[in-house]
Amino acid sequence: MGKLTKKQKLALEKVEEGKAYSLKEAAELVKEITSTKFDASVDIDVRLGVDPRKANQMVRGVVSLPHGTGKETRVLVLCTPDAEADAKAAGADYVGLDEYIEKIKGGWTDVDVIITMPSIMGKIGALGRVLGPRGLMPNPKSGTVTNEVGKAVKEVKQGKIDFKVDKFGIVHTSVGKVSFTADKIYDNAKEFINTLIKLKPSSAKGTYVKSIYLSSTMSLGIKIDPKSVDEN
Numbered sequence: 001m002g003k004l005t006k007k008q009k010l011a012l013e014k015v016e017e018g019k020a021y022s023l024k025e026a027a028e029l030v031k032e033i034t035s036t037k038f039d040a041s042v043d044i045d046v047r048l049g050v051d052p053r054k055a056n057q058m059v060r061g062v063v064s065l066p067h068g069t070g071k072e073t074r075v076l077v078l079c080t081p082d083a084e085a086d087a088k089a090a091g092a093d094y095v096g097l098d099e100y101i102e103k104i105k106g107g108w109t110d111v112d113v114i115i116t117m118p119s120i121m122g123k124i125g126a127l128g129r130v131l132g133p134r135g136l137m138p139n140p141k142s143g144t145v146t147n148e149v150g151k152a153v154k155e156v157k158q159g160k161i162d163f164k165v166d167k168f169g170i171v172h173t174s175v176g177k178v179s180f181t182a183d184k185i186y187d188n189a190k191e192f193i194n195t196l197i198k199l200k201p202s203s204a205k206g207t208y209v210k211s212i213y214l215s216s217t218m219s220l221g222i223k224i225d226p227k228s229v230d231e232n
Contacts, residue, residue: 083150
């Protein structure tokens with residue numbers, strides 16, 4: 001391990017090893033221990049007591065963060081010509097169909113979210129090899145396959161995110177930026193965790209939320225006491 005900088009040493013001193021902080025404390029602490037010159041993302045990792053290999057224990061859902069994500073989300077809408085005006089009016093960054101399908105086939109994936117319509121999914125199925133590994137494949141469960149493309153674009157732009165548990169049983173997402181107030185980070189993180197709890201599969205046995213960690217880009221992870229999420 002390389003030599004620690006002065007700022008890294010100060011951060012280590014502020015986070016007590018082995019201590020589980022309340023969500024409120026962690027939201028304040030993550031701001032204190034972040035020393036990046038850019039506006040770092042605030043990330044949350046929740047380890048769940050599920051077996052993602054079993055279909056009935058796959059945890060996937062969407063959540064609208066009360067204060068948004070703090071970052072600009074680039075949205076591509078693949079739709080029929082009659083829906084293009086709605087998509088553009090809602091703030092979509094790219095709108096079209098065949099020309100973008102060809103671009104994606106060529107390897108272009110310079111977007112964060114792709115929204116499309118049920119009638120077009122037949123064309124998009126062939127893009128699975130490109131979009132799947134990048135988490136960009138539209139899915140009805142995440143609200144990205146819909147006839148109301150304008151509404152879907154607005155929701156994404158306002159802070160709606162989708163998430164799913166990985167093969168290790170961990171759900172990872174961003175819940176804001178370090179420039180957010182501690183209260184906003186807390187509100188967003190609490191909304192995300194509560195959404196996860198509501199999605200608990202009936203087949204999951206034992207402890208459901210095993211661990212929660214809050215961190216920023218390049219910062220230490222702060223352990224959170226799951227019981228503190230319900231505190232006001």
